[in-house]
Amino acid sequence: MLSVDRVEKSYKKAGMFSRERQRVLRSISFACGPGECLGIIGESGSGKSTLGRLLLGIEKPDRGTITFDGRRVDERRARRGKISAVFQDYTASINPFYTVEKALLEPLKLRGLSRRERHSAIDLLLHQVGLDLSYRGKYPHELSGGEAQRVCIARAVATEPKLIVLDEAVSSLDGSVQLQVLELLRSLRQLYGMSYIFITHDIRAAAYICDRVMILRSGQIEEIVAVEQLKDVQSAYARKLLEMVVL
């Protein structure tokens, strides 16, 4: 469904006269099937968020192609309503002047529903992410981290996408809230049958929700492995990464 073929990306290095370019991603190729949850794990600076932005079509790769259902993701129409995103910084993700209702209404307009249908769709979405209807009129600053992230997730599933890119979506939540949101993501995936690209540095969270994980190291794919075979990772780097999990 999503297929990434020999993608490269580089940025200009800092400094006004610098001609040097820093290569962030080199020859990345992988695929993500329908209904699959693929984790992308890496240290800070490994290029995982850049890869996320490329998948969303927010930025274009220098070389290589990313296609979704056979069409290039940098065409807006190819990804309209089909690819959604949830980011780490939930406070910056919702317009501070929008109520929860208004934030959820925006993607629903894409689906061409009538007013009444939209109204009931919001009720359903709030219910699905475990918030009661009193949240409709609340503003982002009245929400806790976990609640705000639930609203972001509701907004992402509102268009009934085929793929959601989750960039560190649970990383800044507390331990127990993190688990609640992971459970929510699991149940939504069963409900809608969509795919996730789950970008994180937290291996335990990735192991909890993903079918396969891809380990990224300084812009290159180190290894792709099914979570059941995590213990059999081949590369030395992946082994080190797994050993460093503080239980």
Next chain:
Amino acid sequence: MTNILEVSDLRIWDSDTGHVIVPGSSFQVRQGSCLAIVGESGSGKSVTCRAVMRLNKASIRQSGSIRFDGVDVSELSEQDMRKLRGKRMCMILQHGMRAFDPSRVIGVHLRETLKQHYGWSRSESDASMVMAMRSVMLKDPAAILNQYPHQLSGGMLQRIMIALAIVLEPDMIIADEPTTALDTISQFEVVEQLAQLRDRLGCAMILVSHDLGIVRTMADEVIVMKAGVIVERGATEAIFSEARHAYTRYLVSSKLALDRHFQRMMEGVGGGVAER
């Protein structure tokens, strides 16, 4: 063993709104031991720590007694408090980027601090900082001193703060979410450095964290806070195995749910899971 820090009936409130953040908590830190404060965001962990250091902003008021090494902190003048902060109580903060002055290279901040407490010259302070930075596995420390905070990663800044603590040799360190903003590998390294720091200096530590994995490896005692109230306290192992309060059990069980799943994956599906 004597207590280095004794906090009793600490009450913290916001004088602008009248909102009470911490209604009244008492706790002690024994000399050389590590006390962890756990709880979810907004439970008053950081405010409590800042109250001990008297670093809350002016509109946040506090009452009750805080005795550090026998001296009542609230009775000290601001001048004496400044001497105490840094030299005898060190704070390691969550956001390295915000802890250092963004418009100055790192070295300026470090030299200023060391001059204040020890009256050292530039070469003296640089020499001891370079030694300390080597010991926390920072490569090329002399070059780091001439870099700005934004040029360094979060893990590096965290280790620079630890290096500064090594030089200052405080009696107590307050580490407020020292690993939360870091990725797995830097987390592991910073935890190791913090543990070594305690071994070397024999200092007491207050560790604020919502990551129970790190609490378990570092702390001797744990207090659990919820909405400003200490709901449970005890030795670390007891908190993990026989928590009395429902909230503690909830925190522990959500941590274990992730751990168990991870271990199951690491042992392969179908393999027995070791109960912890």
